[in-house]
Amino acid sequence: MFQTFEPVSDKSFAAKHLPLLRSEMKKQNLDGFIIPHDDEYQNEYIPAYAERLMWATGFSGSAGAAVIMQDSAVMLTDGRYTLQVREQTDAAFFSYEDITETPPDVWLLEHAQKSTRIGYDPMLHTLASVKRLRIAAEKVGFELVAVSENPVDLAWQDQPEAPLTPIQVHDLKYAGKSSDEKRKEIAQSIQKAGADSVLITAPPSLAWLFNVRGHDVARSPLPLGRALLDKTGKATLFVAPEKVGNELPGILGDDVDIRAESDLDAALKKLGQTKARVAVDPALAPSKYIDDLKDAGASIVELTDPCALPRATKNETEIAGARSAHIRDGAAITQFLYWLDTEAQSGEIDEITAARKLEEIRSQSDDLRDLSFDTISGAGSNGAICHYRVSTESNIKLAKNSLYLVDSGGQYYDGTTDITRTVPIGEATDEMRDRFTRVLKGHIALARMKFPAGTTGHQLDAIARKPLWDVGLDYDHGTGHGVGSFLGVHEGPQRIAKAPNSQALKPGMILSNEPGFYKAGEFGIRIENLIVVTNPKPVDGGEREMMEFETITLAPINLDLVKVDLLTEEERTWLNQYHERVRETLAPLISTDIKDWFEKATRSI
Incomplete structure (x- = not known):
């Protein structure tokens, strides 16, 4: 069977886990911490290790967020989960808001105190969401802190490992267009935007662009990874080496370099050193990558994921x-x-x-x-x-x-x-x-x-x-x-x-x-x-x-x-x-x- 029916969480999660989280927050001198449902790839359905929101609160839905303060907490979900969030989380620990009307930045505008320190993980927040949080911080006077270590990960003692499932080639008889054709098409979008390269951070776009699939995410055949595509159509695919079989490099050809995902930081730094103009999607890219590119000397070109519309x-x-x-x-x-x-x-x-x-x-x-x-x-x-x-x-x-x-x-x-x-x-x-x-x-x-x-x-x-x-x-x-x-x-x-x-x-x-x-x-x-x-x-x-x-x-x-x-x-x-x-x-x-x-x-x- 593909699915199981044992409960994945319960109302006791908050009582068990919030004290551990707040202890780690205190070590980092944080008065509050924002937990989105999102993982580092902005997936809708996420791997077990990334279920940080569920671990902290008990909520297992596919969209939502929480703001955990030292003495209070709020659950933010949309209309799909109005009933579910109350059934899965303990109201003794949380208030409830509609995330479409009251996203984290709006909630902080109304509840955060001046001079408090509110933390966020820059790998889990996009540039667009961080911009909104910074505006709220300026208006209220609280300090927005990008943490280098996520306090949820530090508190989560039995956190699962990240998946390492093999990457599979998606046959041309199903894809209808080769990866080479797709890369050349997207390269034209990069040139039109006036950029030298684009950072692809969304696994669906990665899968589409290179005609690959995987099993890193339940119910969605996605391989987790990143890619850099330059304006000539040449690309570097950053994935865990354990996922790459003998077949993939030959199929992708000489214009695709396959490297470890851990090598991406160095590649971004190199782009900065050459003063490259790098296109990123502000609604998808982790804000950390954008900060790293800027700090290294790159220019940022904000561009909607150029793979999204062709993929659709x-x-x-x-x-x-x-x-x-x-x-x-x-x-x-x-x-x-x-x-x-x-x-x-x-x-x-x-x-x-x-x-x-x-x-x-x-x-x-x-x-x-x-x-x-x-x-x-x-x-x-x-x-x-x-x-x-x-x-x-x-x-x-x-x-x-x-x-x-x-x-x-x-x-x-x-x-x-x-x-x-x-x-x-x-x-x-x-x-x-x-x-x-x-x-x-x-x-x-x-x-x-x-x-x-x-x-x-x-x-x-x-x-x-x-x-x-x-x-x-x-x-x-x-x-x-x-x-x-x-x-x-x-x-x-x-x-x-x-x-x-x-x-x-x-x-x-x-x-x-x-x-x-x-x-x-x-x-x-x-x-x-x-x-x-x-x-x-x-x-x-x-x-x-x-x-x-x-x-x-x-x-x-x-x-x-x-x-x-x-x-x-x-x-x-x-x-x-x-x-x-x-x-x-x-x-x-x-x-x-x-x-x-x-x-x-x-x-x-």
Whole structure:
């Protein structure tokens, strides 16, 4: 099994660990210390050794931060984790704030005292975040201290070792473009920015640029490392020597020098000595690297990671791979939905059993490399926790007359999948069916959108929410996130969300379409498919070409939860055509014993 279900933390963590942390803070004469969830690479899902926030607080979510003072502490998380953070952390030790409204710098503006010393680890904070902290320090008068030794690491007595898993070559038949082509493309961006080289610090960009993958991070096939790419297209890849096999140097060729990651400091110093102009992404690069470059004499060119947008706009090979991966994955999901509609209707199946069943079905494909995230298997009230992770402590049964929400995905060489379905166990209430249908209406509205070049996901977000807004309802997460190609299940720079985002949607981008509704303490609903932005094409009678979304996820959407009278004719047509495509595409992969059920599950309404 890829996933386990034992609790990874509990409310006792703060009582056990904060005294140890505060002792180390005192040794460094710190009145406060900021702990982000982020690791040194700004990964979303991080290796065990980097779970510093969880060790100190008990919170295991994938986004958040804490500010630990000598006599108080605050947990900062977003709307996805409003319930989870209170369940996992001890309120006797923490106050709670929404990190979107009150990030660490804002909290310190309101709570830090003049002349206090507030510490941060410059390897865990980007230039952008440190700039905000410095502004707060100047306004309040506290001293912002970059520590050379993280007090969490000093206090964490049994901290795991950093991973050293082998780097694997990502075959050209999946990547669609050679590393040499990619490096030359990015070199042009460096020249355009007026820089001599760029420091690549984000593992997804490293993996994309060199056509490599790894196992250093759970659920994301990433190798941890750094790279320097100069304006000629030549590069130095900095990774632990233990990760490099005999195959890699020959494949990358003479224009790529592979060196130990520990050699990066010396390489940055050398760039400074030559007065080089070095491009860095202020939102991704550790502030320590930028300070080191400046101190050595380099000039800093602030540049958004030049790999991010090319990585997000998939080529035809990657799109074809994504379609293929979703067909195989869709067949597995359909088999699971049949199981949910039969055996799981007993009311005796629990969340862990269901998650294991889904993983077992997916694992029957030899192509599955990993899950793309731990399965969200939420029955009843647990389904109302957006990023719920079932454990042996929280596990409940899929009870009669309730809803079950399952959000899951797989990692395949040719694509990354992410799908959510909501199904009734027994009979659903009229309220459940109404909310489900409104979520479906929003999902369909986004799936059917036509939009011109330059349109951002921020501009489209309200379209998916309108059917809920019409009756005074909403949800507190984004409507869509970018998805990688055998990379992270969450990928930027594109997204569909309330928060402003200047990145225009471009052909080849893969995103999720996942509106939802959550009634705290009772049930949760989400319908998620992945969509690809198509090439622009003329519209009959129109003046501008329009792009659209191609839905690539293929699996039945539960029809027993649909209130047909709430759907327009256009919405019914979309749903029927979608199910017809599901039926025709997956039929060759569906076992004969579920064909009758499959025909019913994809029937026209």
